Amino acid sequence: MPTVAAGVPLVVLSGPLTSPAPPAPSxxxxxxxxxSYTIVASPNDPDGRLGTYQVTITNGVLTVxxxxxxxxxxxxxxxxxxxxxGGKQLNATVSVVGPSPAGALTYYPEAGTILPVGxxxxxxxxxxxxxxxxxxxxxxxxxLKPYSLSGFVFADFDNNGEIGSAxxxxxxxxxxxxxxxx
Numbered sequence: 001m002p003t004v005a006a007g008v009p010l011v012v013l014s015g016p017l018t019s020p021a022p023p024a025p026s027x028x029x030x031x032x033x034x035x036s037y038t039i040v041a042s043p044n045d046p047d048g049r050l051g052t053y054q055v056t057i058t059n060g061v062l063t064v065x066x067x068x069x070x071x072x073x074x075x076x077x078x079x080x081x082x083x084x085x086g087g088k089q090l091n092a093t094v095s096v097v098g099p100s101p102a103g104a105l106t107y108y109p110e111a112g113t114i115l116p117v118g119x120x121x122x123x124x125x126x127x128x129x130x131x132x133x134x135x136x137x138x139x140x141x142x143x144l145k146p147y148s149l150s151g152f153v154f155a156d157f158d159n160n161g162e163i164g165s166a167x168x169x170x171x172x173x174x175x176x177x178x179x180x181x182x
Contacts, residue, residue, distance in 0.1 A: 032064050033064065033130070033131075034064050034065060034066055034130065034131060035063075035064055036061050036062070036063050036064070037061065037062045037063075037064065038059065038060075038061055038062075039059060039060045039061065039062050040059050041057045041058065041059060042057065043055055043057065066128070066131060066132055066133045067096060067097050067098060067131060067132050067133070068096075068097075068132065068133055068135065069094050069095070069096050069102050069103060069126045069132045069133065069134070069135040070094065070095050070096070070135065071092050071093070071094050071124060071126055071135050071136070071137035072092065072093050072094075072095070072137075073091070073092035073093070073124060073137045073139050074139065075139045075140050075141070076088060076089040076091075076122075076139065076141050078141070078142040078143070078144050079141070079142075079143060079144070080143070080144055080145075080146055081114070081115070081116065081117050081143050081144065081145055081146065082114065082146065083114070084111070084112045084113060084114050085107075085109060085110070085111055085112065085113045085114075085115070085122075086111055086112075087111075089122065089141055090107045090110075090111055090122070090124070092105055092107075092124040092137060094126045094135065096132055098131060100129065100130070100131040100132070101129070102126055102129070102132065103126040103127035103128055103129045103132055103134065103135070104126070104127050105124055105125070105126055106124070106125050106127065107122065107123070107124050108122070108123045108124075108125075109122070115141070115143045116143065117143050117144065117145050118142075118143055119140055119141070119142050119143075120140070120141050120142075120143060121138050121139075121140060121141075122138065122139050122140070122141050123136065123137070123138050124136070124137050124138075
C-alpha cells in the first residue's frame with residue numbers, strides 16, 4: 001500500500017496504455033489532503049493492441065499521511081540572571097516539505113521569563129496542523145550571576161544579557177557601582 005505525505009505535490013499520470021514505451025507524460029501536479037484514496041486501474045486501448053497480452057488489473061489504496069516538521073534551534077549563549085528570555089534565546093525555526101504553512105511555535109518557558117542562576121532546558125513546540133505532525137525541540141541555556149570584580153558589579157543596563165552597555169549615550173554613566181547593580 002503506497003503512502004505519501006500530505007501537502008507534498010502528488011503527480012497524477014493519465015493517458016492511454018501504450019506499448020512498447022509510453023510517451024513522456026506532462027502530468028498535473030496538485031497538493032493532496034491527508035486520507036486514503038482508492039486507486040482504480042483501467043486500460044485504455046484505442047488501437048486494440050492489448051488483445052495479444054494477458055492483462056491483470058489490481059486496484060489499490062493510496063494512503064496520504066501527515067508530513068513531519070523539522071525544527072532547527074541552537075543552544076543560545078549564556079545570559080545574566082536578571083535578563084528576561086527574548087528573541088536572542090527563543091529563535092527556533094521550523095521547515096516543512098510542502099506548500100502548506102508550518103505549525104505555530106510555542107516556547108516554554110515563554111518570552112519575558114526571568115530564570116534563576118543555573119542550566120535550564122528551553123522547549124519549543126511546532127503545533128500540529130491539518131498536514132503536519134507536531135514537532136518538539138529542546139536546547140539548554142546557562143544563566144549566570146552578574147559578574148563582580150573587587151566589589152564592583154557589572155550590570156546589564158540594556159537588558160540584553162550582555163555586560164556593559166551597547167548604548168553610547170549611557171557608556172561610562174554608572175556601568176560600574178560598588179557592591180550593587182544600578
